[in-house]
Amino acid sequence: MASHQSVFKDETKLDINYVPRHLPHREKEYYLLMEFFNYLIQFPGKMSQRIIITGDVGTGKTALAQRFGTDITSEAKRQRINLHYVHVNCREYRGKFFLVMQHVLATFQPTFPKRGYSAEELLKVLLQILEEENAYLILTLDEFDAIIEHEGSETVYKLTRLQELRAIEQQRISLIFIMRDLKITEKIDASARSTMQHNVIKLEKYQKSQLIDILNERVTMAFAPLAVSEDVINLIADLGASESGNARFAIELLWRAGKYADAEKLESVTPECVRKAVSSIIPTARKSELASLRLHEKLFLLGIARFFKENKNAYATLSEIEQMYAVVCEEFGEQPHSHTQLWKYAQFLSALGILKTEVTATSTRGRATRLSLPAISAYELEKELSASMERR
Ligand SMILES: Nc1ncnc2c1ncn2[C@@H]1O[C@H](COP(=O)(O)OP(=O)(O)O)[C@@H](O)[C@H]1O
Ligand SMILES: [Mg+2]
Numbered sequence: 001m002a003s004h005q006s007v008f009k010d011e012t013k014l015d016i017n018y019v020p021r022h023l024p025h026r027e028k029e030y031y032l033l034m035e036f037f038n039y040l041i042q043f044p045g046k047m048s049q050r051i052i053i054t055g056d057v058g059t060g061k062t063a064l065a066q067r068f069g070t071d072i073t074s075e076a077k078r079q080r081i082n083l084h085y086v087h088v089n090c091r092e093y094r095g096k097f098f099l100v101m102q103h104v105l106a107t108f109q110p111t112f113p114k115r116g117y118s119a120e121e122l123l124k125v126l127l128q129i130l131e132e133e134n135a136y137l138i139l140t141l142d143e144f145d146a147i148i149e150h151e152g153s154e155t156v157y158k159l160t161r162l163q164e165l166r167a168i169e170q171q172r173i174s175l176i177f178i179m180r181d182l183k184i185t186e187k188i189d190a191s192a193r194s195t196m197q198h199n200v201i202k203l204e205k206y207q208k209s210q211l212i213d214i215l216n217e218r219v220t221m222a223f224a225p226l227a228v229s230e231d232v233i234n235l236i237a238d239l240g241a242s243e244s245g246n247a248r249f250a251i252e253l254l255w256r257a258g259k260y261a262d263a264e265k266l267e268s269v270t271p272e273c274v275r276k277a278v279s280s281i282i283p284t285a286r287k288s289e290l291a292s293l294r295l296h297e298k299l300f301l302l303g304i305a306r307f308f309k310e311n312k313n314a315y316a317t318l319s320e321i322e323q324m325y326a327v328v329c330e331e332f333g334e335q336p337h338s339h340t341q342l343w344k345y346a347q348f349l350s351a352l353g354i355l356k357t358e359v360t361a362t363s364t365r366g367r368a369t370r371l372s373l374p375a376i377s378a379y380e381l382e383k384e385l386s387a388s389m390e391r392r
Helices: 027-042 061-078 097-108 119-132 145-151 153-160 182-187 190-196 208-222 230-242 247-263 271-281 287-291 295-310 318-331 339-351 378-390
Strands: 050-055 083-089 136-142 173-179 199-203 315-317 356-362 366-372
Touching: 027 050, 027 061, 027 199, 050 061, 050 190, 061 083, 061 136, 061 173, 083 097, 097 119, 097 145, 097 153, 119 136, 119 153, 119 173, 145 153, 145 182, 153 190, 173 182, 182 190, 208 230, 208 247, 230 247, 230 271, 247 271, 271 295, 271 378, 287 378, 295 315, 295 318, 295 339, 295 378, 315 318, 318 339, 318 366, 339 356, 339 366
Parallel strands: 050 173, 050 199, 083 136, 136 173
Antiparallel strands: 315 366, 356 366
16 A cells, blocks of 8 residues: 655645745735835935834734845845844743843854843943944844833833944944734833834734635645645634634644644545644633533534534535434434524524534525534534433
8 A cells, every 4th residue: 555645745834933935915014114124225324213013913923024034134135235134032031121132142242241241231232243343233022012011111211212322323223123912012101102103014913815815825835736625725714714813823723734634644634634623722611512502402513513524525504414413313313493493503503603604605596504613623523412412
């Protein structure tokens, strides 16, 4: 027997630290950043920038800044400008500005002694090095929330006034602050705040269709041809969209679903792989919720679980589920409830977050309800429901 071929072509493209060359749906923000720093490339030293990038988790803040940083340094190099881009995650340094500065300095002088200097002294040394090397720095302080929480206004002052630390004509350091929520800046006093908020780039949550584009690009880079169907991408994008437009969640799901496909030696990623991936990410504390459902809600849900266990489709119509439900009712010696009632069960289970229902246009009958089971493995669901019916 031939050995199993992985569904992946290059798994590293799904790594959390991988920054793609092109960020779909962040083109506008990317060009805005380039625009802000254009002057710096044209007239280095004449001015410095201060930018805030803000947006929810997984909206691409870190990726955008890093893409920009890499691109602007190579552009500067072409123009023979000695520009450095340094990206620090402040939370990794527990919001201690002093530790952040140590790290920044180490990127210029790895042997610089770690002890014996205050944050302010480190800043001065940094400026001195930049002077000596005739270099410029774009410093991105990612998760800057951590610094504000830990240190407050004074550090923000130090940073934004740093050009005044020395009597120099050349502006050497530009700053990009990344934070989830601008509200956090309310914790610092108004004058420190005003030194920060010059240009704010707000990244909105991704819509489902945008997540589809992002996922499609990653699928092409990371998976073997035909390993991931359109339906599966659709399902993952749905989940990412309901997880507040979070691209990180969507990409992690894609990766995990691929891992499940490989573990089961499948040729492609199935909707069931996605469901397993979800339930492995969100520990579904749903057992008591399932146990508390009424009998026909359980029978209906069991029909759904069986349908998705036996079918490779990501979506089912209500009538397809109705047929499965009828079989389940027969098995349990129950009289099936009406179509209208099933529709109500579907709405209820969808409100609980167990199912997803949506109305779609069909070519023949106008509109139909389609169902998907985005967050629970059909196999696990059947097992759990069967167990709870036996206990009855
Ligand atoms: N527009 C995009 N195109 C491609 N990948 C993206 C895009 N936005 C985010 N990602 C990816 O999603 C994940 C989360 O993005 P990240 O920049 O870490 O979000 P944030 O810093 O806002 O929490 C990363 O793997 C990143 O590469
Ligand atoms: Mg980030």
